[in-house]
Structures are given as C-alpha cells and as structure tokens.
Amino acid sequence: MIPATREEVAAIVVAAGSGVRLGRELPKAAIEIAGVPMVARAVQAMFAGGADLVVVVAPEVWVERFAQFFPTYADRVKVIPGGLMRQDSVRIGLAHIGSAEIVLVHDAARPLVPPFIVDRVIEAVRDGAPAVIPVVPQVDSLRRIRRNWTVAVDRSTFLRVQTPQGFEADVLRTAHANVGDKEFTDDATMCEAIDIPVMTVPGDGLAFKITEPMDLVLAEVIARGES
Amino acid sequence: MIPATREEVAAIVVAAGSGVRLGRELPKAAIEIAGVPMVARAVQAMFAGGADLVVVVAPEVWVERFAQFFPTYADRVKVIPGGLMRQDSVRIGLAHIGSAEIVLVHDAARPLVPPFIVDRVIEAVRDGAPAVIPVVPQVDSLRRIRRNWTVAVDRSTFLRVQTPQGFEADVLRTAHANVGDKEFTDDATMCEAIDIPVMTVPGDGLAFKITEPMDLVLAEVIARGES
Numbered sequence: 292m293i294p295a296t297r298e299e300v301a302a303i304v305v306a307a308g309s310g311v312r313l314g315r316e317l318p319k320a321a322i323e324i325a326g327v328p329m330v331a332r333a334v335q336a337m338f339a340g341g342a343d344l345v346v347v348v349a350p351e352v353w354v355e356r357f358a359q360f361f362p363t364y365a366d367r368v369k370v371i372p373g374g375l376m377r378q379d380s381v382r383i384g385l386a387h388i389g390s391a392e393i394v395l396v397h398d399a400a401r402p403l404v405p406p407f408i409v410d411r412v413i414e415a416v417r418d419g420a421p422a423v424i425p426v427v428p429q430v431d432s433l434r435r436i437r438r439n440w441t442v443a444v445d446r447s448t449f450l451r452v453q454t455p456q457g458f459e460a461d462v463l464r465t466a467h468a469n470v471g472d473k474e475f476t477d478d479a480t481m482c483e484a485i486d487i488p489v490m491t492v493p494g495d496g497l498a499f500k501i502t503e504p505m506d507l508v509l510a511e512v513i514a515r516g517e518s
Numbered sequence: 519m520i521p522a523t524r525e526e527v528a529a530i531v532v533a534a535g536s537g538v539r540l541g542r543e544l545p546k547a548a549i550e551i552a553g554v555p556m557v558a559r560a561v562q563a564m565f566a567g568g569a570d571l572v573v574v575v576a577p578e579v580w581v582e583r584f585a586q587f588f589p590t591y592a593d594r595v596k597v598i599p600g601g602l603m604r605q606d607s608v609r610i611g612l613a614h615i616g617s618a619e620i621v622l623v624h625d626a627a628r629p630l631v632p633p634f635i636v637d638r639v640i641e642a643v644r645d646g647a648p649a650v651i652p653v654v655p656q657v658d659s660l661r662r663i664r665r666n667w668t669v670a671v672d673r674s675t676f677l678r679v680q681t682p683q684g685f686e687a688d689v690l691r692t693a694h695a696n697v698g699d700k701e702f703t704d705d706a707t708m709c710e711a712i713d714i715p716v717m718t719v720p721g722d723g724l725a726f727k728i729t730e731p732m733d734l735v736l737a738e739v740i741a742r743g744e745s
Contacts, residue, residue: 426661426668430729431678432704434653434718441653441677441718443707450668452659477659480670491661491668496732502657505723508743509736516735 300413301344301391302337302455303384306330306357306399307373309350313504318350320399321357322507325514329501331360332402332514334368337455340409342395346387348373348380378475382467385460393417394463396478397455403510404455404498411492412457422482423457425494426450452477453494462487527640528571528618529564529682530611533557533584533626534600536577540731545577547626548584549734552741556728558587559629559741561595564682567636569622573614575600575607605702609694612687620644621690623705624682630737631682631725638719639684649709650684652721653677679704680721689714 306320306329315322320330334345344367349357351372358370369387373380381396388394393416395409408425415423429449434441456479458466466481475481479489501510533547533556542549547557561572571594576584578599585597596614600607608623615621620643622636635652642650656676661668683706685693693708702708706716728737 424661429660430727431680432707433656434651434677434679434716436675436677441716443704443710443716444676446703448663449671450661450663452661476673477670480659483670489661489668489670496730499732500657503723505726505736505740508739509732512735512739513732 298392299343299390300341300393300395301346301388301460302342302395302397303381303388304330304333304337304345304347304397304399305373305377305380305384306333307348307350307377307380308400313501313507318353319501320349321353324402324507324510327514328360329402330357330399333397333399333404334361334364336402336404336406336409337395337397338364338367339406341413342409343367344388344391345369346371346384347399348384376474378467378470378478378481381478385464385467388460392460393457394460395455395457396463398500400501401454401498402501403513404453405495408495408498409455412455415490415492416457416459420490421459421462421487422479422489424477424479424489424491425453425455425498426491427453427494427496450491452479453498453500458482525619526571526617527569527620527622528573528615528687529569529622529624530608530615531557531560531564531572531574531624531626532600532604532607532611533560534575534577534604534607535627540728540734545580546728547576548580551629551734551737554741555587556629557584557626560624560626560631561588561591563629563631563633563636564622564624565591565594566633568640569636570594571615571618572596573598573611574626575611603701605694605697605705605708608705612691612694615687619687620684621687622682622684623690625727627728628681628725629728630740631680632722635680635722635725636682639682642717642719643684643686647717648686648689648714649706649716651704651706651716651718652680652682652725653718654680654721654723677718679706680725680727685709
C-alpha cells in the first residue's frame with residue numbers, strides 16, 4: 292500500500308515496434324493520426340490522465356526524431372532506445388522513472404485512450420492495488436487452438452486487456468527482475484507469475500489497439516471528429 | 519460429402535437483434551451505413567459471394583419494413599419473424615431454405631463482410647467440411663474470469679470467430695434438433711456438441727461485428743470509401 296500523500300506517477304510508453312503490418316516504412320508509433328504521430332497522442336493522454344513523467348521507448352535509430360514529437364512536454368518526456376522484446380523495452384524504461392512510486396505501461400499503438408481511463412488506473416493503484424489493468428468484454432465468439440484442431444470456448448468468461456496497465460513501481464521492478472527467459476505479452480501477466488494479484492477496472496472502446504490498416508482509418512476519423 | 523454437382527446455397531441472415539447498445543430506436547440491422555441498411559449490405563454480400571437464396575430473420579414488427587430493403591433481389595429474399603434467442607431465429611430460418619444443401623448463417627451486424635469470405639466458406643463446405651467458420655487472430659491480451667478473479671491466458675492460442683459460418687444443411691438441422699434448452703453463441707459450437715468437426719478458414723478484418731457506436735463510425739467510413 293502506497294502512502295496517502297500524492298506520489299509521482301511515471302508512464303512508460305512502449306513505441307519500439309515496426310510498422311510492418313500496417314504496410315508503412317515508418318515505425319508504427321510515428322504514423323500520424325489526423326496530423327499527430329501516434330506516440331505523441333499516447334504521451335499526451337498519459338499527461339492528461341495524471342502522469343508526471345513519461346518515458347518513451349523508441350526504435351534505436353528513431354530516438355532523436357521521436358524526441359522532437361513532444362515540444363510541449365520536452366522537460367517531462369525522456370526518449371530512450373528499446374530492446375529486442377516488448378518486455379526488454381519496459382525493463383529498460385523502468386531504469387528511467389526516477390523516484391516515481393506508481394508506473395504505468397502503455398502501448399503507443401493505443402493512441403486514443405481517454406485520459407479518464409489513465410486516471411482510473413492510477414487511482415486504483417493509489418487505492419492499494421499493486422497491479423491494475425483496464426478490460427473490456429470479448430465481442431466475437433472465441434475458439435481455442437489445440438494441436439491442429441480448435442474448440443469452442445465461452446466468450447462471456449473472457450475479457451480483453453487494454454493499456455495503460457498500472458503498478459506499484461517496486462512490484463513491476465521485482466516482476467521484471469524475476470522474469471528470466473520467459474516471454475510475456477503484458478506486464479500484468481508478469482506480475483501474476485510472481486503471485487501479485489491483478490485488479491481489473493473497466494476499459495473503453497477508444498483504447499483499441501491499432502494493428503491493421505482498417506484501425507488507422509478508424510483512428511483518423513475519431514481523431515478528426517475530436518479536434 | 520456433398521456431390522460435385524452445383525447445389526443450391528441458402529444464407530440465413532440473423533437480423534432480429536435490437537439496437538439498444540447502439541443507442542438507436544431502430545433495430546440494429548435497420549441502421550443505415552452510408553445510406554444502406556446494415557441488413558441490406560449483409561444480404562448483398564451473401565449473393566455476391568455465391569448464395570442463391572437468402573432468408574432474413576427480422577424482429578416480428580419489422581418484417582414488412584425489412585422486406586422493402588431488398589428491391590433488387592425481391593424474389594430471392596424471404597423475410598420472416600425471428601425467435602427469442604439467436605438460435606431460435608436460426609432454427610426458424612432453417613425451415614425456409616427449401617432444398618438448399620449448403621446453408622450459411624450470417625450476422626446482419628457484420629454488413630461489410632467481403633464476398634470472397636462468403637465464397638471461401640461455401641467452397642470449404644463443397645469440398646467436404648460439414649461445418650466451416652472464418653477466424654481471425656486475437657489481437658488484445660486475454661484474461662479468463664474465474665469466480666470473482668481473473669487469470670491470464672495465452673492469446674496466441676485463441677482465434678476470434680466471424681460469420682458467415684457454413685454447413686451442410688442436414689448437419690445444421692440435426693444440430694438444431696438436438697440442442698434442447700442449452701444456449702449457444704454460434705452454430706458451429708452447436709454442431710460440435712453433436713460431434714461434428716468444425717473447420718476453420720481465414721476470415722477478414724472487414725467482417726468485424728458492429729456492436730458499439732465506434733464500430734458504426736468505422737463502417738460508415740469504409741462504406742463511403744468503397745462506394
């Protein structure tokens with residue numbers, strides 16, 4: 292449990308992925324949505340939702356270019372080169388959050404996350420949850436792959452996980468120190484592997500992940516509607 | 519296995535749902551996307567992909583209105599009132615497919631399904647699969663709900679299921695005759711319950727399901743881009 296005084300909140304924005312699936316030469320996080328790079332929107336949402344400091348983990352050759360995306364927040368944003376796997380990038384980011392007691396981990400590929408979701412995650416950590424994730428219902432039916440066959444599962448028992456995920460900074464450090472060679476798709480799962488309970492809070496459709504070209508079209512329309 | 523002669527293909531378009539989650543007074547399937555009702559787009563995709571006959575299962579009070587949505591295909595579209603649950607509507611629809619040997623079941627809420635997906639499902643049934651579903655990868659991390667807690671699951675072992683699903687007509691009839699009181703979220707799962715193997719074929723992002731207002735925005739943009 293974190294003391295009730297207002298502690299510092301750092302956000303690690305993971306932006307080290309390529310844009311291959313989107314068919315662009317740019318790294319995914321540099322692609323513009325209604326004129327603003329995805330990663331800049333993600334960083335803005337972190338600040339608007341209550342972060343004090345943002346660490347952007349970028350592809351190595353893009354660090355300098357990315358640093359120019361945040362003129363407004365220049366002194367509160369650090370851009371650093373990422374690692375091989377997503378979890379390497381988060382671990383590297385953790386070394387740059389200073390004395391922050393709460394840390395968020397957010398995908399730059401979710402640039403339209405509403406600030407109230409960021410705030411909700413931070414508040415849940417403040418209220419005592421060591422690990423917090425925003426979740427939304429699973430809309431499509433699901434099947435599980437078993438060897439070379441698939442079987443139906445009950446979609447109502449599943450939740451889709453979004454970001455930002457929020458953590459007591461020490462908890463996430465411990466989780467990353469204990470991860471070894473195993474690959475994890477998100478940080479909450481990593482915490483769970485060391486027996487940290489994970490709390491869920493309601494997420495939001497706008498925190499959707501941009502993966503396919505169609506997602507970019509949607510993001511563009513929404514962003515234009517908002518500006 | 520169905521004989522190699524070209525047999526009749528019927529599609530049941532399930533359009534009996536309300537528009538409650540979308541915040542409209544209209545039933546969901548009547549909502550227009552770029553000027554064309556969702557259900558009319560879904561019906562059009564079925565014909566374009568190879569269906570010979572389409573049975574639209576509509577909310578009872580909307581049957582007459584829905585029937586006016588398909589002037590081009592009037593003689594090849596039947597609009598009938600649906601049942602309480604989705605599976606009741608499909609069962610009712612099955613009584614109206616005549617001598618068709620292949621039957622598709624499609625959600626009107628997936629109005630932008632590309633005709634090549636419809637064709638792919640039909641061809642897989644023609645090639646001998648008694649039950650066929652289009653699937654796409656699961657992009658978000660997943661958690662499973664267990665009592666009042668949730669646990670991480672490996673998203674790479676899951677597939678999201680789309681429609682149209684395709685069946686040998688007799689197989690689907692048998693599945694529906696054996697279903698009893700149990701509720702199923704899709705027809706393939708119902709077939710599986712009577713030990714029919716379910717084959718997967720690649721689906722497509724455009725076959726996404728319209729559930730939230732945001733999905734309507736996306737559909738509108740895509741449909742406008744195409745027209």
